[in-house]
Amino acid sequence: MKYTFAGLLMGVAVMITSATVYADKIPYEIEYDYLNGNVKVSVSAEETKTNLSLVILKKGKTEADCSIAQGAIKNFNDTFMYVGQTGTVSNGKYLFDVDYSGVETGNCVAYLNADGKEKTILENFVIVDPNDYRDAIGYVNTAATQDDNTFLTTLSTHKLALGFDSLLEGTVDMNTAMIRFKSYIAQNQLSETETKKNIKLYKTFVLMEAINTHKIETLDNYINDLYADELVISDYKAKAKSETISKYIISKISPQLTTLDSINSELKKALLFTHIKYADGYGEVVTALTNFGSVAGISGNINANACIGLVGKDYFDTQALLSDYTSLQVVPTTPGNNTSSGGTSRVPASSSGFVKPSQVSPVQSIKTVFSDIEGVDWAYEAIAALNDKNIISGRGENRFAPNDAITREEFSKIVVCALGLQNKPVSKNRFDDAEDGAWYVNYINIAVEHGICNGMGENIFGVGRNITRQDMTVMLYNALISQGKNLGRAELNFEDVGNISDYARNAIESMHAEGIINGISETQIDPLGTATRAQAAKMVWDMMNKLQ
Secondary structure, three states: OEEOOOOOOOOHHHHHHOOOOOOOOOOOEEEEEHHHOEEEEEEEOOOOOOOEEEEEEOOOOOHHHHOOOOOOOOOHHHOEEEEEEEOOEEOOEEEEEEEOOOOOOEEOOEEEEEOOOOOEEOOOOEEOOHHHHHHHHHHHHHHOOOOHHHHHHHHHHHHHHHOOOOOOOOOOOHHHHHHHHHHHHHHOOOOOOOHHHHHHHHHHHHHHHHHHOOOOOOOOOOHHHOOOOHHHHHHHHHHOOOHHHHHHHHHOOOOOOOOHHHHHHHHHHHHHHHHHHOOOOHHHHHHHHHHHHHHHOOOOOOOHHHHHHHOOOOOOOHHHHHHHHHHOOOOOOOOOOEOOOOOOOOOOOOOOOOOOHHHEOOOOOOOOOOOOOOOOHHHHHHHHHHHHOOOOOOOOOOOOOOOOEOEHHHHHHHHHHHOOOOOOOOOOOOOOOOOOOOOOHHHHHHHHHOOOOOOOOOOOOOOOOEOEHHHHHHHHHHHHHHOOOOOOOOOOOOOOHHHOOHHHHHHHHHHHHOOOOOOOOOOOOOOOOEOEHHHHHHHHHHHHHHOO
């Protein structure tokens, strides 16, 4: 749906002047298309489940211009550029698709409102007239082929019409950053049709200078603005779940960034080192080397034995990693007594919960039913056994997808089938987000009726959401309790125990004592991290063994 500027002005003054204390801000993304006079503002439906409103004031107007004296009449057409509301979700997002015309280029005040959320100002919101934008693109491209001073002056004059802005501008040497940007544009002219890319390029060159001069401690606030490989961006978001890991990642980036190739390469190296240091089992190391190993000269089929030996190591250069990887490609002759499980291994209750490489035993010979599980040796037995019992299945073409995330309803089915409850009657479907007749409806309702899990409040199960490590643990804990199993308790000696939700604390302590859930490292248990299919299989299999 595209919104126009025909105002939805009824009740606007109430939205603007509301003094309600909200829980938190609304996460949003903005995509500009200045060539066609369009801007899209989107909000993830997972983060905000309510009606939203977007307000854009005209250039030069502030919230003070929106107030109305009691009994007065005011024409808001001079104040508001746009007001819109939506409660419709498309592709997992709420979207405001705003076409504008005849609007003067400039900074505008814009903000989002939603029940239960803090009114959220859209930072550095700029509306650009398409004619100004086309002119600016031409001027800057031409100036990039001239001397540095000409380029810097031209860019400064036209940066607003290009939507160029960065929160880091006041902290770095902008001349140095922009002269590097000039070198890029001289070889790769800015395109009129790629507003989003142009803005990201600008912000990336500013960000590189901030990294070079140690002006930021993490990339968390800037990762969405970075022009880099999509795999790099998504991998960072998935891995940087704590301040410790975020700081570790940036510490592994060389402060000598000058080109886009250099920041892409350095980020791949930093992510590779981070996956090794904070690996949730050596299966994660296999995946990291598959994705980013080329920066260390590692390619082709990844050796699982070598990955076992790499887990937990702290690397500072790729040559050391390559040397270790090469030397570790030998099967140990003196194995220990425990079995690696990618973060869900069986270890003594008194241990830290982290399985060292020296503790890993040779993989048992098990018939391989899937073609993609060589990197998760620790889960072979569980995957094969559960598949044989029709408790878990692959994802087509002999693929198990061991490192994929697993959803709440998928895990519920596995647990219900593991307990042999799949044919139990269901009294009703109690969840509004579970469509009647969907494959998962009976499983999630059986799980609830047998005390294995609950929803996420207000008749919502959380269908389609990836299950967290703590929620997976709670469900398995409840499953064991429902079968009359007495469980012990173990002290949790992890730095991030404060991240464990109150409802999950007892379950994690008990399941840690039973060796079913352990840390992703010696110091982190990562309760809010997303569980993988291989981890789910191993933990369910361990639970079933407890019931024998």
